Amino acid sequence: MTATTPTFAVVGHPNKGKSSIVSTLAQDDSVRIAPEPGTTRACRRYPMKLDGRVQYALVDTPGFQRARRALAWMRERETRADLHRTVVESFVAAHRGTGRFEDECELLTPVLEGAGILYVVDGSVPYGPEYEPEMEILRWTGEPSMALINPIGEADHVESWRAALSQYFKIVRIFDALTAPFEKRLELLQAFGALREEWRAPLEQAVRALSQERAQVRERVARAIAELLADELTLSVSKRLPEGVDARQPEAALEREYQEALRERERKARAQVEEAYGHHEIERSEESFSLLDQDLFSVEHWVLWGLRRRQLVATGAAGGALVGGAVDAAVGGASIFLGTLFGAAAGGAAALWSSFRLEKARIQGLPLGGRELRCGPTRNRNFPWVVLGRALHHNARLAGRTHADRGALALEPGTGPGWADRIDRERRAALERCFARLRDGDTDPALVQDLAELLAPIVAQADVAPGIG
């Protein structure tokens, strides 16, 4: 790290969301966030590195615990305004390691080393004068500063805070660490550049890099979903049947094995997507997460996530029309497009008929004799859409989730059915063609890449319009 590396110390009263802000901006869910004051006991540095080079660093600090007493100590030694900073330095030097003012020494150290000050308050609780000693001490350090109003609760006291903070800080911004969308986070980082002119360029470069990285994350997610779809559409399990054995019992066991394998694959994809977004410690609550974690095979679930009947018929008809059209072309149009017509009708009807039929195990003869029980790959047209709907919803929840949010992933009302309406018809048809190729056993290694490229803009919609899915 160079001397000009922009560094920002996130300081303030205990329990006012300092760690939440750091967690959100650093995209780090390992930051401890707890209601007890004093959870953060020592400074912790979060350097933003681009290919190993530090662009800027955030420093999470303990909160002020004895600001009034500290200020009183400083005032006793105050001589002139130009010596305020020296007095603060003397304070830290006098108390470091003594056990008194431990938190104040710890939080003031990065500031005295040249870090910009990000003073955090909770805009959902009333302003109180007990904050003034903290702000006064920070002012005495002479470092550039910005106040962040982080509304943790529902009540709104932002205006009174803004009025008070404006007297101590040139820049006062509102930033909800729990819900801030990605673009807002970048905006805030860019605003840090206003604190010192020489910090502007590295911060802008960092913002560009973060923005590009986000685009890469979307592509990684699209690839993970494409791989999931490809694997699930081609998955099959089989078991050789001994002669004379009643197939009913192994049939049920094989169907369970098949469904469990599909679920397991989905769980793996979910972990990959969470990894892509840097979420490593997402709490999984069975109650709230059950719609994503369980019931992949419940009919209700298929109604929720699959295509609507109209869309199913349309995609089935499009596939049928393609085959019928080939017949028409083969006879040079002599069939007066009856092939296309019948193909579309048959495709649509088949898609509708199979829309809620799950895969059953079936017995087939082996070339060298004997019988084999096989389950999958599924030919159900709705199945990939159910998987895709769930995956996109999971992505949307993660894209909008900050790293300070420690709640369980939950469904929001109003999402689910109809999600596919937001995908334009051409793209839906192209996706269906990819699904058909996978169902038909097409083993072209580029197929997953094609599918991922089709999915990338849909995945990106989660950032543009949070809540898709």
Added chain:
Amino acid sequence: MSAQGLGRLVDLALQLEADAQRPAAELRRRDRALGRELAGAGLRGDAWVEVWLERVRPPAPDGAGARSARAVRGLSALLAAFGATLGSGAAAALFHYDGTHPVNVVRVIAFFVGLQLLLLAGTALLLLGGRWRRFVPGLELAQDVLSLASPGRWLRALQRLLPAAQRDAFARAGALALRHRRLYAEVERWTWLCASQLFGVSFHLAALGTALGLVVFTDLAFGWSTTLTLDPRTLEHLTHALATPWARLWPDAVPSSELIAATQYFRGGPHIVRDPMSSAPWWRFCAACMVVYGLVPRAALLGFGRYRLRRAVRRTFVHQPAVLALRDRLEHAVVETTADAAEAPPAPRDTRARPAASAPAPGQRCAALAWSGFPFDVDASCRLVGLVARSQRRAGEGALSEDAAAIEALRREPSDEIVAVLVKAWEPPLLELMDFLRELRATLGDGRVVALVPLAQAPDGAPVVPRAAALGPWRTAVEQSADAWLVLHAPEREQ
């Protein structure tokens, strides 16, 4: 078969499998460093994957890829030798002439034309993809049966003849293909096809060589005979149709009607071979049939198979998802934003049980102290929690000397009154408050109850008893203090 390409594909697959087990951050750092080195090299297509692979898994003579490549070469040689032996044997049998029965051209046509066309049809059926399987009933079963007869499938049996190291390498490559069936199915498919066509080419080359050898080094007599009542004109039509591809280039290899009429024989007849020398022109027709209907299609299929295999290897090298992820790691800067060190563990808590004073009874008189900007009316606040304030003071704001004065004043209050410290429930219990409470206790001495009363603010601005969740930090602070007469006073909130 492109053995080296297949060997490197095995290396790539093993490397990608190993990488899948390593932490993503470590892979990003490793590959980005390589990516920055390779950025200026102007690599195109799949070259960058090969260069990357060379760096992370340099080709080694005893590596899995090299051993697999040697196994593939060994198997190809075995398959070619097997094909050549069978081809030579088949030609020796079909062109056998011991002076009694001439070489029956009908048999040669049946074997080197009819059977070959059937086998080519079988190969074409095997090449049909999944979409066809859905529309053509029975195709899947036919393909399964045909694939069992495909010489490419004999590789598994032939591998037993390989040295142990190559056998293991081949088995590992097979297991790898099975684990990632969708990724390597194309490569596997064209590998089998190439192996089958290599067998076919060897078979036909050896058959042709043997036949020509017999023509050159022995005297053969040709004729044609069949139980079927075949008119010589029918055979003439058939042979002329078969000779169409070379009729202009090599007219001598088209049997004349005289030749056909003169060389028909019956095994029971007295003169099976009337004039052996006059039947000799048949060899040209037989050789041309072997080349055009046996060797050329197999050689063409081998060429096509090798092209498709190379293409499949290249596409698998470049387009499989793990390689796309690798490209992402090579091309894009590593962005790290998380902490550079683990967080310090939380402060240990004193979990020892301590005697606790009983909570104040309703109507208990108290000396009230509003702490640090407590914003509500003190009397009303005390009434809210069932206390009666007999005196009011403020502390925790202004000068420190005011705190000391408040403590001194509280000391002088009647000892039967408890001290109620009113605090804002939405603020955390800071060490400054705990310092004050410690000093207060030191002044009051043991026995006098100090009640900590946190109050919240209702939407209309009035004080309310806080919700239980908001009391957690206050309860912890009281529990962690060493003061047995410090209590948290927060009557249950009415819902």
